[in-house]
Amino acid sequence: MAAFALKINGQTHKVDVDPDTPLLWAIRDGAGLTGTKYGCGVAQCGACTVYLDGQTVRSCSLPVSAVGTSEVTTIEGLDSKEAKAVQTAWVALDVPQCGYCQSGQVMSATALLTLNPSPNDRDIDLAMNGNICRCATYVRIRAAIHGAAKTLEG
Amino acid sequence: MTIHDKTIHDTTLSRRSILKAGAGLVIGAYIVRGGKAFAQAPAAPAYNIAPNTFVIIKPDNTVTVLCKGIEFGQGQWTGMATLVAEELDADWSQMRAEHAPSNPVLYKNLAFGVQGTGGSSAVANSFVQMRQVGAAAREVLVAAAAATWQVPAGEITVENGVIRHASGKEGRFGEFADKAMQLPVPSDPKLKDPVTFKLIGKEGVVKRLDSADKTNGKAIYTLDINEPDMLTVVIARSPKFGGTVKSFDATAAKAIAGVVDVKQVPTGIAVYAKGFWPAKTGRDALKVVWDDSKAETRGSAQLLNEFRALSKTPGKVVKNEGDFEGSMARGGRVVEVEYVFPYLAHAAMEPLNGYIRWDGDTAYARYGCQFPTPDHAMIAKTLGLPMEKVKLDVILAGGSFGRRAQQSTHAAIELAEVAKAMGPGKPIKLVWTREDDMRGGYYRPYSIHRMRGTVRDGKIEAWSDTIVGQSIMKGSAFEAMTFKDGLDSTSYEGSNEIPYDVANFRMDMHQVEVGVPVLWWRSVGHTHTGYAVEAFVDELLEAAGKDPVDGRLELMGKKPRHAGVLKAVAELADWKNYKVPEGRARGVAVVESFNTFVAQVVELSMTDDGPKVHKVWCAVDCGVAVNPDIIRSQMEGGIGFGLGHILYAEQKLDAGVPVAGNFDLYRSLRINEMPEIEVVIVKSTEKPSGVGEPGVPPLGPAVANAMAKLGVGRPRQLPIVPGASA
Numbered sequence: 001m002a003a004f005a006l007k008i009n010g011q012t013h014k015v016d017v018d019p020d021t022p023l024l025w026a027i028r029d030g031a032g033l034t035g036t037k038y039g040c041g042v043a044q045c046g047a048c049t050v051y052l053d054g055q056t057v058r059s060c061s062l063p064v065s066a067v068g069t070s071e072v073t074t075i076e077g078l079d080s081k082e083a084k085a086v087q088t089a090w091v092a093l094d095v096p097q098c099g100y101c102q103s104g105q106v107m108s109a110t111a112l113l114t115l116n117p118s119p120n121d122r123d124i125d126l127a128m129n130g131n132i133c134r135c136a137t138y139v140r141i142r143a144a145i146h147g148a149a150k151t152l153e154g
Numbered sequence: 155m156t157i158h159d160k161t162i163h164d165t166t167l168s169r170r171s172i173l174k175a176g177a178g179l180v181i182g183a184y185i186v187r188g189g190k191a192f193a194q195a196p197a198a199p200a201y202n203i204a205p206n207t208f209v210i211i212k213p214d215n216t217v218t219v220l221c222k223g224i225e226f227g228q229g230q231w232t233g234m235a236t237l238v239a240e241e242l243d244a245d246w247s248q249m250r251a252e253h254a255p256s257n258p259v260l261y262k263n264l265a266f267g268v269q270g271t272g273g274s275s276a277v278a279n280s281f282v283q284m285r286q287v288g289a290a291a292r293e294v295l296v297a298a299a300a301a302t303w304q305v306p307a308g309e310i311t312v313e314n315g316v317i318r319h320a321s322g323k324e325g326r327f328g329e330f331a332d333k334a335m336q337l338p339v340p341s342d343p344k345l346k347d348p349v350t351f352k353l354i355g356k357e358g359v360v361k362r363l364d365s366a367d368k369t370n371g372k373a374i375y376t377l378d379i380n381e382p383d384m385l386t387v388v389i390a391r392s393p394k395f396g397g398t399v400k401s402f403d404a405t406a407a408k409a410i411a412g413v414v415d416v417k418q419v420p421t422g423i424a425v426y427a428k429g430f431w432p433a434k435t436g437r438d439a440l441k442v443v444w445d446d447s448k449a450e451t452r453g454s455a456q457l458l459n460e461f462r463a464l465s466k467t468p469g470k471v472v473k474n475e476g477d478f479e480g481s482m483a484r485g486g487r488v489v490e491v492e493y494v495f496p497y498l499a500h501a502a503m504e505p506l507n508g509y510i511r512w513d514g515d516t517a518y519a520r521y522g523c524q525f526p527t528p529d530h531a532m533i534a535k536t537l538g539l540p541m542e543k544v545k546l547d548v549i550l551a552g553g554s555f556g557r558r559a560q561q562s563t564h565a566a567i568e569l570a571e572v573a574k575a576m577g578p579g580k581p582i583k584l585v586w587t588r589e590d591d592m593r594g595g596y597y598r599p600y601s602i603h604r605m606r607g608t609v610r611d612g613k614i615e616a617w618s619d620t621i622v623g624q625s626i627m628k629g630s631a632f633e634a635m636t637f638k639d640g641l642d643s644t645s646y647e648g649s650n651e652i653p654y655d656v657a658n659f660r661m662d663m664h665q666v667e668v669g670v671p672v673l674w675w676r677s678v679g680h681t682h683t684g685y686a687v688e689a690f691v692d693e694l695l696e697a698a699g700k701d702p703v704d705g706r707l708e709l710m711g712k713k714p715r716h717a718g719v720l721k722a723v724a725e726l727a728d729w730k731n732y733k734v735p736e737g738r739a740r741g742v743a744v745v746e747s748f749n750t751f752v753a754q755v756v757e758l759s760m761t762d763d764g765p766k767v768h769k770v771w772c773a774v775d776c777g778v779a780v781n782p783d784i785i786r787s788q789m790e791g792g793i794g795f796g797l798g799h800i801l802y803a804e805q806k807l808d809a810g811v812p813v814a815g816n817f818d819l820y821r822s823l824r825i826n827e828m829p830e831i832e833v834v835i836v837k838s839t840e841k842p843s844g845v846g847e848p849g850v851p852p853l854g855p856a857v858a859n860a861m862a863k864l865g866v867g868r869p870r871q872l873p874i875v876p877g878a879s880a
Binding site: 001017018019020021022025028029030032033034036037038039040041042043045047067074075076078087090094095096097098101102103106125126128129131132133134135136137138139140141142143147151 | 202226228229323361362364365366367368370371372373374375377378380386410411412413427429430433435501502503504505550551552553554555587588625784785787791792793794795797798816817818822823824825826828830831
């Protein structure tokens, strides 16, 4: 066991875990933030997507010891204008079904729009194909990203 | 599933039984005083503490509908709230939904007689009941307003959540909640004439109630339950089905920081830890010697050989009309094909899990439970408690596709066993890893269909289907309901009653024993019978020189609703005049499941990675459409779910051990593989039926038929892209 001071959503969370513990479990069991989900544990499904200094990472496959002083952002800490546009579009189109993967979907979609405010379908495929949705809400995810992009255009 | 075929008929006359359900307390709605929501109420009550509670109206005017079944994506929270709100004349913005707790009397599914979700039955079994709840609540609120204002109830109107009298008096529901509670709830409330519906079947007025919390991370699933003293448990289970623990060494596991204890339970060795990671690494550090003497050790190749050999011999006859062999002997264009269907895992996004707290005298369990009544009973039995000493709460689940409805209640029993092994006092969260879930069995059964038929003079003269497969229901409480003449009807549903007029018809089956536990999987028997029937009829029509749509319609004289969706999808897809782009082809299929009729047209091309489906057109007839946008979303999801599995998914067995443990080998559809989808809902005044499953079955055969049109043939062995998952 070792103590880590994780900067998550602007706050410092002290967690005492084994250094090999994936960031996902430090966030969930250590910091008590449960919006980030476990789906596969092997970076296949994207349900655990968070930002490390603004970059999307699969938190299930990143040891907590590798985080260092980097800023972690989870779904609970999303507050950019891109995030708001994404979440508003998600609700407007009733994208979620079971909803379990959607934190990861929203994190990836927000990251995409932050880098590329008007993505085409190919851009969406490339940015989102690491996020599995077993309910297959993909038609609406695509439409919601286009909708959010339109909102951001103003 | 035949148990659902009765649904519609039962619900029409169930009103009396609903109102009698709670041991004489005839209340369809419960109006809460002082904002104390019953849904969050007592810690460990008897399960029948609050009979007939479906609606909570709070002083802030919110109306919360307690949903009998589980919300796991299919939209039943919104569906139930729509039915109540319609008759209550509520404003949609004031509607909320929660899960009802386990209560086998009050919250039973009227199609099953016990509380549970399945067979696409949520709206079908609640359509009258939940409207009655809304209507009763409306009447009692109106009576309360009439008493308050000293005016006749008949002069009061309710609209968009506002109660009004011509004198100018008006108020909202919350103001009358206290008074309404004192009044008798009407036993036979008047329901609206459907022509006056404002919410049911209307576009754009109802939005899902769970979208926001599922977009901002606030929705709570079982995995999210966290308590200070809680222990997380991960179990080492036998790699082979039927294996048991011979011996184990937990020394290394116990040395891991955070591991609290290790106990043997009936299903394996349980590691108790402070958090998931130590529990999982502790589990992985166990040294377990398994006794495989009773385990299933056959591999996929061996099963295929055995099933194939059996399929060439006659099975037990389910249906025999005309003279099949005689007709075949008269010659013509004879077609014989074999379709092989793999084991499929459900692989819901949230792997199985559960929470339980047991103090020796009472227990409290909370998880995404799909079948509360049997789970509740077996948790109680396992802990040696009467059922009323156990409280079971249902919460959101990250998908199911059938996996969380267990006739064996194996996961609930295991949850209770884990608590029992630890001893009273510790809250426990049992977590299955993805691998545990995917290799844990309870698959869609492996099966083979051997189809034979003949075409003479442009007409299908003979048709036979020999199925080899495993029973889902054998040995379960559902056996009596689903077995006919010794055969599990859910193994052949859809194959015995095809929608086509064929004079000489036979359907027979070999029900085989395999030591792999199997389970219903989104659309149950139709997952394979839909493919077999619709690919085969297409092949026969091709041999007969008929158009796939016209040819089907010619044979559907006795099946107007099949024909209706087929015509609707042909129109939507412009079947006759559409110019299919170069290198692409289209295929069609139509399947009825759970009283809902769905036809789909698929357009695809071939790539190095198998078929690329560009677009799917879909027509659905589910009777009265309650929530059109949810119906569309279930068709979209069903199409994506069906496509991912038909293309890529297979759980292979290597000497009895499931090969795929995660999404690397069990390939799931991804966004870049999702087709464009257009859905039309056929207008219908028939009783409403479900949409959670029926979008799945037609997709596979429509893909196969498009592939045939493209010249690459209909796949005989699924998945279509071999090697994707092993």
